[in-house]
Amino acid sequence: MPDPIAFMVPEGVERERADRILAENFPNFSRSRLQKSFDRGEVLLKGEPIKKKHPLEAGDVLSLVLPEPPPTSVEPVDLGIELLYDDEHIAVALKPCGVITHGGPGIEEPTLCHGMMHACGGKLSRASGDLRPGIVHRLDKETTGAIVFAKTDEAFFKMVEAFSGREIRKEYLAIVTRNPAHESGTIKLPIDRHPGNRTRMAVVEGGRPAHTDWKVEEHFGHHHTLIRCFLHTGRTHQIRVHLSHMGHPILGDATYGYQPRPGEKAPPHFFLHAQILGFAHPITGEPLLFEAPLPEAFQAQLERLRGM
Known part of the structure; x- marks a missing residue:
């Protein structure tokens, strides 16, 4: 049986069910798998087992054992994935545009997991589930940049703790439409499923707390930044x-409001790049910092905007 891990309920939570908190913070685990941990009395608060409906508050510390997954069915596929870092515990990859991070119902195309199974010789942690070997976090299909995979279960659980404890440095570059009124700012608005479209997310009252800081890097006339x-x-x-x-909205992101200006050709994808990823090595504690170079398409789009 895996060793128990510690999980601190993040800020912004007020008397919310334990099963919902865990489902939100352990997205790689299905609700049925998490339910098994409750059924076995392996979710503890102050040393006592709790039920899935137990209300939790920010700062509560749980000790829990997550059930072991079945062997993965993800076969290695050579997708030409480039690695920024690779050791016996973790690998940091450059995710290309157009590749889904992991599989799910109805997804038949090769995913980043298939590519990483090839790049890592099949050595990825199975703790994240059958279709998600090595997955600690995810990037959207069209988002590019740095992403970390766990190769051992110990590294997986340590990285999950680091992400849930907000101990990860994450910086993204985005090309957006128009010029913001200010050169920097903070957005603290809750996010949840869109009430009218379950495939989208939205700023929703009573949603999950979400915090993004931003600053302008470069202006391109009056229309892009x-x-x-x-x-x-x-x-x-x-x-x-x-x-x-x-x-x-991000240039090309029609899902979230992008519309081409008159005479502007809509790009084939949106432009969001996970440039900086920093964290302590889950086993050695060594501070690691990675910078993902801009993809050619992203760089070419910047050059086009500079020439307009």
């Missing part, structure tokens, strides 16, 4: 939702 985003939480589509809500 390069923005650096600093992520303090990791909600689904967080940067895309926050920037759209601010009135500056």
Whole structure:
């Protein structure tokens, strides 16, 4: 049986069910797998087992054992994935545009997990589930940049703790429409499923707390801006939702409000790049910092905007 891990309930939580908190912060685990931990009495608060409906508050510390997953069915596929770092415990990859991070219902195309199984010789942790070997966090299909995979279960659980404890440095570059009124700012708006479209996220009253800081890197006339985003939480589509809500959707992101100007050709994808990823090595504690170079398409788009 895996060793128990410690999990601190993040800020912004007020008397929320334990099963929902865990599902939100351990997205790689299905609710049925998490339910097994409750059923076995392996979710503890102050040393006592709790039920899934137990209300939790920010700062509560749980001790829990997550059930072991079945062997992965993800086969290695050579997708030409480039690694920024690789050792016996973790690997940091450059995710290309157009590749889904992991599989799920109805997904038949090769995913980043398939590519990483090839790049790492099949040595990825199975703790994150059958279709998600090595997955600690995810990037959207069209988002590019640095992403870390766990190769051992020990590294996986340590990285999960680091992400849930907000101990990860994450910086993204985004090309957005129009010029913001200010050169920097902070967005603290809750995010949850869009009430009218369950495939989208939205700023929703009573949603999960979400915090994004941003600053302008470069202006391109009056119509486009390069923005650096600093992520303090990791909600689904967080940067895309926050920037759209601010009135500056990401160039090419039609899902969240981008519309081409008259005479402007819509790009084939949006431009969001996970440039900086920093964390302590899950085993050695060594501080690690990675900078993912801009993809050619992103760099070419910047050059086009500079020439306009």
